[in-house]
């Protein structure tokens with residue numbers, strides 16, 4: 416075992432960042448654990464590794480090409496496979512596990528964290544799930560803790576939290592997914608992002624969200640590491656339905672249920688199967704990612720320039736006015752009418 420390579424915090428920081436990029440990360444930032452001071456007990460990583468000194472956040476870009484087929488309305492699975500499920504459950508975990516191996520090879524404990532939220536003790540609203548788990552002692556939170564990935568990435572300097580509650584990076588806007596490493600290794604720390612303001616409250620995310628999940632006027636305010644953050648209230652239940660392309664109404668869009676039909680951003684008679692255990696992101700994050708990307712690019716805010724702009728067509732919507740739940744799933748119905756959204 417080598418001990419010298421990571422002993423100097425400056426050298427260690429350079430090497431760790433190099434490794435993270437080699438493992439596939441697009442962005443890397445590092446925060447001291449003290450920035451989690453004041454975090455809710457159920458979301459405070461210091462209860463997981465009390466001796467941790469550093470939080471390393473890595474961001475993986477969602478390829479703009481993976482969103483192209485949804486922008487065109489012709490190829491939906493690529494985002495769920497390569498942009499959403501693939502990054503979340505394959506590419507990012509591989510990178511953070513390998514980063515932890517590198518750190519542990521030098522004698523410092525490290526653990527990787529991704530979207531492993533199925534065992535978390537709190538629900539989407541941050542409330543303890545009834546009958547789920549109990550603390551092992553009164554001074555500890557109930558298992559499992561879930562660290563807020565985007566807030567951690569903010570603390571590591573990777574970008575802003577936008578009105579949509581998405582992490583907005585100057586390089587890729589909101590089209591990133593985040594993984595974390597916590598370690599006992601001491602490193603040099605990045606400042607919290609203080610560059611040009613990325614979210615201008617344009618509310619494009621609000622207007623384009625198919626489930627009207629992001630409030631335009633009600634907000635959540637928190638203070639982290641001395642910085643005040645504010646984002647629009649998010650209706651996570653509405654998002655859970657809308658992002659799969661469902662809306663309430665007679666129909667069999669969701670398996671085993673008879674009260675959901677396809678919404679205007681789903682071309683599918685029934686929700687397609689999951690990809691990489693998670694993806695069904697039929698909406699392609701149309702509000703919180705794609706509309707925001709278009710807004711940022713229109714304002715020339717992104718530092719990673721592309722040769723062509725992201726938004727090339729008017730957003731489309733599917734005309735389901737002739738939807739007949741009884742005629743679905745025949746495998747032979749064609750002729751879905753589409754119209755341009757004139758909003």
Ligand code: SF4
Nearest residue numbers: 577614617618620707
């Ligand atoms: S779409 Fe506009 S308001 Fe929404 S997060 Fe992006 S920049 Fe902010």
Ligand code: SF4
Nearest residue numbers: 624654698701702703
């Ligand atoms: S994932 Fe889709 S439904 Fe959910 S907030 Fe984003 S745009 Fe709205």
